[in-house]
Amino acid sequence: MKHLFSVLVMCLLLSACWEKPIPQADCENPQDCVNIGLAFDKKKDYVTAKVYFEKAAEQGLPDAQYDLAILYHFGQGVKIDYQKAAYWYQKAAEQGYVNAQYNLGVIYQQIDKNYTQAAYWYQQAAKLGHAGAQNNLGGMYELGHGIEQDDHQAAYWYQKSVEQGDHNAQKNLGYLYEQGRGVQQDYIQAKDLYQKASEQGNEAAQHRLGNMYAKGLGVEKNNQQAFEWFEKSAKGGSDKGQLKLAIAYMFGIGVVQDRSEGLLWLEASASQGNAKAVALKKLLKHQRCKTCRIFSITGGRRCGLSKDCLGCFCG
Numbered sequence: 001m002k003h004l005f006s007v008l009v010m011c012l013l014l015s016a017c018w019e020k021p022i023p024q025a026d027c028e029n030p031q032d033c034v035n036i037g038l039a040f041d042k043k044k045d046y047v048t049a050k051v052y053f054e055k056a057a058e059q060g061l062p063d064a065q066y067d068l069a070i071l072y073h074f075g076q077g078v079k080i081d082y083q084k085a086a087y088w089y090q091k092a093a094e095q096g097y098v099n100a101q102y103n104l105g106v107i108y109q110q111i112d113k114n115y116t117q118a119a120y121w122y123q124q125a126a127k128l129g130h131a132g133a134q135n136n137l138g139g140m141y142e143l144g145h146g147i148e149q150d151d152h153q154a155a156y157w158y159q160k161s162v163e164q165g166d167h168n169a170q171k172n173l174g175y176l177y178e179q180g181r182g183v184q185q186d187y188i189q190a191k192d193l194y195q196k197a198s199e200q201g202n203e204a205a206q207h208r209l210g211n212m213y214a215k216g217l218g219v220e221k222n223n224q225q226a227f228e229w230f231e232k233s234a235k236g237g238s239d240k241g242q243l244k245l246a247i248a249y250m251f252g253i254g255v256v257q258d259r260s261e262g263l264l265w266l267e268a269s270a271s272q273g274n275a276k277a278v279a280l281k282k283l284l285k286h287q288r289c290k291t292c293r294i295f296s297i298t299g300g301r302r303c304g305l306s307k308d309c310l311g312c313f314c315g
Contacts, residue, residue: 046077115146151182187218203236
């Protein structure tokens with residue numbers, strides 16, 4: 001037993017001896033420190049990169065402050081710490097570092113739920129031409145989060161972002177054109193914007209584009225095209241796309257009818273918390289053939305027997 005204990009102690013001592021020492025930043029010029037830090041960052045040695053970023057950041061270099069904030073934001077070489085990330089983002093943002101302004105806005109919006117501060121920093125970055133900030137600022141105006149609700153301003157900033165090819169902005173501006181909010185209603189323009197975003201893999205836009213084909217808005221009605229876009233959206237993870245794909249399979253709309261496949265996609269949508277999918281799943285579970293009723297896709301309302309209805313499924 002004593003021999004075993006001695007071995008364990010020796011192993012612990014050896015481990016301590018071989019433990020990698022905390023690196024020291026052997027640089028004086030802050031830009032040199034950043035460059036060395038970036039080299040370690042590229043090799044995914046974030047612990048060493050942090051040492052160099054920290055030395056330069058403390059000397060006021062915005063690049064280093066931003067790089068250090070990224071490590072804290074995403075937990076690279078350190079535990080995720082949004083407070084420290086925000087601290088260093090703000091240091092860089094106050095010096096006009098546009099990516100820091102945008103990321104600071106993201107933390108205020110998504111983590112702190114401080115929409116006023118989020119809108120402020122998105123504004124700063126948007127004015128400097130940051131496409132993501134322009135889109136997010138448009139969203140703040142559209143929803144009235146941290147700033148007075150204004151559809152015209154929302155459309156303005158979405159357009160700025162669209163001009164830089166941002167797919168989220170394309171989808172968002174498309175929705176405003178579809179609804180006629182802040183811009184004159186234009187289904188063709190909406191469809192074109194959804195198309196551009198969809199081709200970049202935006203699953204929410206793919207769902208909206210599928211709706212346009214299903215309803216014949218801005219394009220000739222085409223159930224096969226609608227199905228194809230619903231399928232892309234569903235496979236991309238959109239709960240709305242999954243619900244539409246489930247209905248298409250259940251009724252054979254634009255595809256050969258396959259109720260089993262439809263139920264699988266219905267389950268996928270419901271598992272993400274889609275309220276309509278959950279309601280439909282519950283309806284199907286409790287229906288009996290003798291008392292079968294037909295409900296509309298929009299949920300709950302009685303409707304005539306047509307492809308616009310959810311229909312009766314009895315086993």
